[in-house]
Amino acid sequence: MFKLFKLLNPYKFSVVAIIALMLLQSLSQLYLPTLLSDIVDVGVLHGDVAYILRYGAYMLLVAMGAMVCVMIASYLLARTATGFGRDLRSKLFSHVESFSLHEFDKVGTSSLITRTTNDIAQVQQVIVMMRMFIGAPTMLIGGVIMATYKDAHLAIVLISVIPILALAIIGIMFKGLPLFKVLQVKIDAINLVLRENLTGIRVIRAFNRSGHEQMKFEKANLDYTQTAIKVNTIMATMMPIMMLVFNLGIVVILWYGGIRIDSNQMQIGDLMAFIQYAMQIMFSMFMMTMIFMMIPRASASSGRINEVLTLTSTIHNTKEAMTLPSDQAAIEFKHVTFSYPGAEQPAIRDISFRAEPGEITAIIGGTGSGKTTLINLLLRFYDVNEGSITIDGHPLPTLKLDSLRQQIGYVPQKAALFSGTVADNIRFGRETATDEEIKQAAQTAQAADFIADLKDGYQSVLAQGGTNLSGGQKQRLAIARALARKPEIYVFDDSFSALDFKTDARLRASLKAETAQATKIIVAQRVSTIMDANRIIVLEDGRIAGIGTHAELMSTCGVYQEIVASQLSEEEIA
Numbered sequence: 001m002f003k004l005f006k007l008l009n010p011y012k013f014s015v016v017a018i019i020a021l022m023l024l025q026s027l028s029q030l031y032l033p034t035l036l037s038d039i040v041d042v043g044v045l046h047g048d049v050a051y052i053l054r055y056g057a058y059m060l061l062v063a064m065g066a067m068v069c070v071m072i073a074s075y076l077l078a079r080t081a082t083g084f085g086r087d088l089r090s091k092l093f094s095h096v097e098s099f100s101l102h103e104f105d106k107v108g109t110s111s112l113i114t115r116t117t118n119d120i121a122q123v124q125q126v127i128v129m130m131r132m133f134i135g136a137p138t139m140l141i142g143g144v145i146m147a148t149y150k151d152a153h154l155a156i157v158l159i160s161v162i163p164i165l166a167l168a169i170i171g172i173m174f175k176g177l178p179l180f181k182v183l184q185v186k187i188d189a190i191n192l193v194l195r196e197n198l199t200g201i202r203v204i205r206a207f208n209r210s211g212h213e214q215m216k217f218e219k220a221n222l223d224y225t226q227t228a229i230k231v232n233t234i235m236a237t238m239m240p241i242m243m244l245v246f247n248l249g250i251v252v253i254l255w256y257g258g259i260r261i262d263s264n265q266m267q268i269g270d271l272m273a274f275i276q277y278a279m280q281i282m283f284s285m286f287m288m289t290m291i292f293m294m295i296p297r298a299s300a301s302s303g304r305i306n307e308v309l310t311l312t313s314t315i316h317n318t319k320e321a322m323t324l325p326s327d328q329a330a331i332e333f334k335h336v337t338f339s340y341p342g343a344e345q346p347a348i349r350d351i352s353f354r355a356e357p358g359e360i361t362a363i364i365g366g367t368g369s370g371k372t373t374l375i376n377l378l379l380r381f382y383d384v385n386e387g388s389i390t391i392d393g394h395p396l397p398t399l400k401l402d403s404l405r406q407q408i409g410y411v412p413q414k415a416a417l418f419s420g421t422v423a424d425n426i427r428f429g430r431e432t433a434t435d436e437e438i439k440q441a442a443q444t445a446q447a448a449d450f451i452a453d454l455k456d457g458y459q460s461v462l463a464q465g466g467t468n469l470s471g472g473q474k475q476r477l478a479i480a481r482a483l484a485r486k487p488e489i490y491v492f493d494d495s496f497s498a499l500d501f502k503t504d505a506r507l508r509a510s511l512k513a514e515t516a517q518a519t520k521i522i523v524a525q526r527v528s529t530i531m532d533a534n535r536i537i538v539l540e541d542g543r544i545a546g547i548g549t550h551a552e553l554m555s556t557c558g559v560y561q562e563i564v565a566s567q568l569s570e571e572e573i574a
């Protein structure tokens with residue numbers, strides 16, 4: 001957790017001020033019972049009204065001073081804690097942004113969400129408690145000193161109670177600590193079910209699986225609740241134990257104090273002050289308990305946050321990484337083999353091909369044959385295990401990641417859109433694109449007509465993920481976004497599947513004219529989409545089953561013939 005507290009550096013002046021103010025406040029609090037005992041022992045017992053009024057006013061002043069200290073410290077603390085939370089969230093977010101897909105797979109999306117929200121809130125809570133960190137020990141130590149100063153004999157009772165309480169707290173903490181870690185993991189589990197449920201709501205409804213999902217959620221929820229109850233029960237036992245020990249302590253103090261007053265060894269005002277110090281000590285022990293309750297949970301959370309922060313992306317720019325020149329870009333895969341982390345079998349093996357500028361290179365194959373994997377490697381979402389991928393002769397790891405991705409207009413298999421307007425989503429491809437260029441991109445992507453039909457045209461607002469559009473409309477917007485980028489390389493990962501045949505054909509015709517010079521890679525399931533490609537790569541079980549034009553493959557590649565036969569009519573094949 002201390003590692004994270006380095007983020008408090010920009011707030012060091014506030015932190016110092018808070019510490020000073022809280023020390024001042026605690027000292028004032030400790031002074032009040034002594035003033036009270038003076039009023040009783042000198043003013044009340046001798047009937048000196050002027051003394052009572054003078055010291056009464058003095059007490060009021062000290063109490064008000066303490067209150068002002070708390071108010072300023074609370075204000076500074078609120079600012080520091082929220083600032084710390086904001087900075088930590090930003091740090092975590094930007095760190096996660098640098099992750100390759102491998103790290104995302106490793107931590108899991110739901111857990112990353114919990115860590116960026118709930119876990120940071122737990123650590124932030126510790127900062128909020130900083131007031132207590134200073135107040136509680138000062139009051140405890142100061143209270144013991146002042147009580148001893150008032151009556152050393154009586155103080156023995158007080159001091160002997162403290163270790164008993166401390167032992168009880170430590171024992172309970174040891175039982176609670178492991179459960180706090182479990183608690184955070186169980187919040188992850190709730191988030192996972194919730195996330196799956198919300199994103200897959202249509203499928204869940206269509207398959208009448210709401211009851212099943214409800215049960216899954218109930219299970220995760222109950223699991224979390226049971227652990228939370230267990231933790232809280234352990235923690236809750238602490239309070240009655242503390243109260244019991246302390247109240248017994250007070251009874252003993254009153255009894256023994258009475259005897260000492262009786263024998264003129266102590267004054268009544270001092271006993272009153274002594275009891276107040278005992279109360280202050282008890283209060284500070286309560287505060288310490290609260291701190292001890294918070295710290296294990298926060299330290300479990302900070303461990304989870306640090307785990308993400310120390311995770312470095314396996315894919316990053318090397319010092320020597322160069323910028324990819326923005327001209328024609330020939331892509332070459334040379335004997336590429338790749339396995340997903342943790343997978344037993346390679347997803348692709350010994351893949352070699354070239355994709356030339358100005359040409360269309362198509363990739364076709366059954367589901368799971370490794371088509372998307374090839375694209376993931378080209379975009380350097382993952383690094384190859386064997387072989388190499390080059391662009392214009394430069395191996396991908398020698399290129400700056402930004403410059404590599406800058407040159408690629410990528411249309412994913414599942415069109416991902418963002419909340420914002422239609423224009424915003426197309427401009428996502430290139431921030432500097434003019435309105436004219438956005439319209440042109442939409443025109444080429446065959447999206448202009450449906451955009452014109454929307455109520456506010458290009459300014460129509462899309463729901464989160466573009467759920468207010470059809471699948472084909474989303475795909476066309478994703479294509480327009482890639483076109484707006486004006487890259488040297490286009491990658492269409494099964495991007496025409498949701499389009500009807502006519503739109504598919506029109507789109508490909510307009511793309512041909514618009515992207516004549518670029519290197520185009522088209523992954524497709526439909527033969528009709530890629531029949532006229534310059535080169536078709538046929539994949540089967542992660543290996544290349546054939547490379548050539550449609551005509552060549554029809555005579556040489558059995559796998560391709562099978563795919564064609566399953567899709568096209570006799571005339572189309574001919």
Ligand SMILES: Nc1ncnc2c1ncn2[C@@H]1O[C@H](COP(=O)(O)OP(=O)(O)OP(=O)(O)O)[C@@H](O)[C@H]1O
Nearest residue numbers: 105340343347365366367368369370371372373374
């Ligand atoms: N993130 C991942 N982690 C582990 N294995 C994966 C991952 N993504 C894909 N795979 C595996 O790699 C293999 C190739 O998957 P890939 O997505 O490349 O196939 P595809 O040809 O694009 O299939 P489809 O046409 O169905 O999209 C499959 O066996 C798949 O199970």
